[in-house]
Amino acid sequence: MEETSKYLTVQALTGYLKAKFDQDPYLGKVYLTGEISNLGNRKGNHLYFSIKDPNGKAVIRATMFSYQRRLKFEPRDGMKVMAIGRVQIYEPSGSYSIILDQMTPDGVGDLFLALEQLKEKLTKEGLFSQEKKAIPALPKKIAVITSPTGAVVEDVAKTVERRLPQAQVVLLPAVVQGEGAVPSLLTQLDKVDQLGFDTAIIGRGGGSIEDLWAFNDERLVRKVAALQTPIIASVGHETDNTLVDYVADRRAATPTAAAELATPITKQNLVDRVFELKTRLVVAGQQTVQSRQAYLDQILSRPIMTQPDRLYTAYQQEVDHLVSRLTRGFSQDLDQKKYAFDRAGSRLAQQQDQILRPYQEALSLAAAKLDLVSPLKILGSGYTIVRGPGDKVVKKTTDLAVGDQIHLTFADGQVPAQVTGEEDD
Numbered sequence: 001m002e003e004t005s006k007y008l009t010v011q012a013l014t015g016y017l018k019a020k021f022d023q024d025p026y027l028g029k030v031y032l033t034g035e036i037s038n039l040g041n042r043k044g045n046h047l048y049f050s051i052k053d054p055n056g057k058a059v060i061r062a063t064m065f066s067y068q069r070r071l072k073f074e075p076r077d078g079m080k081v082m083a084i085g086r087v088q089i090y091e092p093s094g095s096y097s098i099i100l101d102q103m104t105p106d107g108v109g110d111l112f113l114a115l116e117q118l119k120e121k122l123t124k125e126g127l128f129s130q131e132k133k134a135i136p137a138l139p140k141k142i143a144v145i146t147s148p149t150g151a152v153v154e155d156v157a158k159t160v161e162r163r164l165p166q167a168q169v170v171l172l173p174a175v176v177q178g179e180g181a182v183p184s185l186l187t188q189l190d191k192v193d194q195l196g197f198d199t200a201i202i203g204r205g206g207g208s209i210e211d212l213w214a215f216n217d218e219r220l221v222r223k224v225a226a227l228q229t230p231i232i233a234s235v236g237h238e239t240d241n242t243l244v245d246y247v248a249d250r251r252a253a254t255p256t257a258a259a260e261l262a263t264p265i266t267k268q269n270l271v272d273r274v275f276e277l278k279t280r281l282v283v284a285g286q287q288t289v290q291s292r293q294a295y296l297d298q299i300l301s302r303p304i305m306t307q308p309d310r311l312y313t314a315y316q317q318e319v320d321h322l323v324s325r326l327t328r329g330f331s332q333d334l335d336q337k338k339y340a341f342d343r344a345g346s347r348l349a350q351q352q353d354q355i356l357r358p359y360q361e362a363l364s365l366a367a368a369k370l371d372l373v374s375p376l377k378i379l380g381s382g383y384t385i386v387r388g389p390g391d392k393v394v395k396k397t398t399d400l401a402v403g404d405q406i407h408l409t410f411a412d413g414q415v416p417a418q419v420t421g422e423e424d425d
Contacts, residue, residue, distance in 0.1 A: 010094065018089040021096070032060075032083045032098060033106055039077045047075070051083065051098070061097035073105060073114040080106040111209050115216050119243060122221065128246040133230040135250060137265045139198035141168045143229075145188045148173040152203050152234065152255040159259035163266040170197070176204040181214035186223055193228045199262045200227070202244065203234030203255060215242035224248060234258035379411035397422060 008016070022028070034051040037059065047067035052059040062083065064070060075081070085100035105113045122128060142160060146152040148171060157169045172191055175184035185202070192200045202224065204212075214220065215235045224231060225247035233248035234255050245251045252258035299305060371377055375385065386394040387407045394400055404419045 011091065014089060014091045014094045018091060021087050021089055028086055030085060030087055030098060032085070034060075034081070034083075036075055036077055036079045036081060039075060049075070051081070054080075061095070062100055063097060064100040064103065070101070071103060072111055074117050075103070082106045111213060115209075115243070118216065118218055118221075119246075122218075122243065122246075127222070127225050130225065130247075132249045135230050135232070135261060135264060136198045138164070139167050139262060141170060141195075141197045142259075142262050143170050143172050143192050143195070143197040143200040145172045145174050145185065145192070145200060145202040146204055147176045150176070150205055152205065155255035156201060156259040156262075159256050160263055163260065164263040165267060167263060170195075177207070177211050177214065182217045182220050185214065185220055189220075189223050189227060192231070197229050200229050200231040201234060201252075201255075201258045201262060202231060202248070203252075203258060204236070206237040206240060212236050212240060212242055215244040218243075220244060221247055232258045232261050379409065385409040 032051060034053055037050045037052050039047075039049040045066050045068055047064045049062055050059050051062050062085070064085075081103050082105075083098070083100045084102040085098045087096055088099050089096045142156075144153050144156050153169075153171050160167050160169050172188040174188045175181045189200075189202070204215075212235060215233075221243045224233070224244050230249045232250040232252055233242075233245045234252040234257070235242045235244055238253035250258075250261045252261050379385065385408070387409065388394045388400055388404055391407075392399075394406065400406065400419050402419050402421055406417050406419060408415045408417055
């Protein structure tokens with residue numbers, strides 16, 4: 001029988017292999033390429049999956065701790081990757097795996113892949129297809145979110161001053177590159193709606209994808225999309241594209257172009273418009289006057305204006321007819337009233353005669369009796385009435401004195417006289 005000392009336990013063999021793996025410089029940092037499989041076994045911040053050869057003949061388990069801060073893309077099953085890590089043997093089971101420190105898509109930059117994945121995600125959400133806000137025609141305040149040391153704000157200010165001097169350009173300084181860029185940009189975007197700007201411009205100069213990466217950040221993209229103020233993106237050069245460009249209301253290739261978009265109507269446009277309106281107003285006024293004059297001439301040439309009496313001839317005839325009817329009616333009514341009055345007068349006269357006859361007879365009798373004793377009747381017989389001073393009737397001679405003026409009343413009149421003396425009986 002062979003010596004038992006030559007035989008190793010499973011644990012000893014596994015320990016030996018583990019020590020070899022740990023001590024071998026080639027296995028301490030392994031560069032591995034393959035396809036991701038069995039993805040989905042995620043526990044918190046740790047990622048567990050497998051890497052296999054494309055032909056499927058070999059597979060190794062892989063683990064990446066705190067993968068969310070290590071990866072800039074979203075891993076998927078079937079994705080070919082290049083990974084860097086160290087091989088580890090798990091002694092209880094004798095199995096081995098690779099602990100990854102880095103992993104990038106094979107053949108595609110990780111930033112580019114992460115950008116495409118985020119773009120696809122936001123596209124499915126409809127974030128890029130939401131309705132764009134209109135840029136105000138005559139803004140009063142324009143916010144510029146960019147680096148205070150770059151040329152962006154200077155180009156924007158010069159262009160706005162040239163096109164629309166009354167518009168105020170306000171710089172909201174922000175970090176536009178590096179780790180602090182996204183928080184800085186988010187802070188300044190919060191101020192845009194709060195401070196009541198009419199339009200905002202966000203941007204920076206050109207650079208690599210790493211330099212522009214802040215403008216592909218999901219938080220920033222969503223913030224720009226939710227902004228109430230219309231915003232224009234001017235990030236990088238004309239050939240550069242970031243996700244902020246897709247959610248902004250307008251995209252400009254240069255800061256100057258952004259300023260032109262922010263001022264759709266220029267001072268010269270306003271001046272030209274005023275002169276145009278003035279000309280149109282004068283022409284319209286002249287046309288209106290001419291039209292009204294022609295209309296007035298047309299009215300004045302109508303027969304009713306040239307012969308105004310024709311306007312009321314028919315009415316005059318009607319008035320004459322009505323007057324005639326009224327006169328006839330009044331005359332007939334007057335005749336009827338006169339006839340009735342005459343009849344009533346005749347009846348009243350008859351009744352009066354009948355009523356007054358006895359009184360007339362009595363009156364005649366009394367008058368005859370009165371006539372018999374009337375002084376005038378007596379005077380007619382030759383008697384005279386003498387009136388002395390004070391027009392008193394003289395009844396006896398003693399009522400008079402020589403020289404008194406008297407009046408003698410005869411039947412046919414009066415004669416003045418004077419007492420000259422007294423005669424004896």
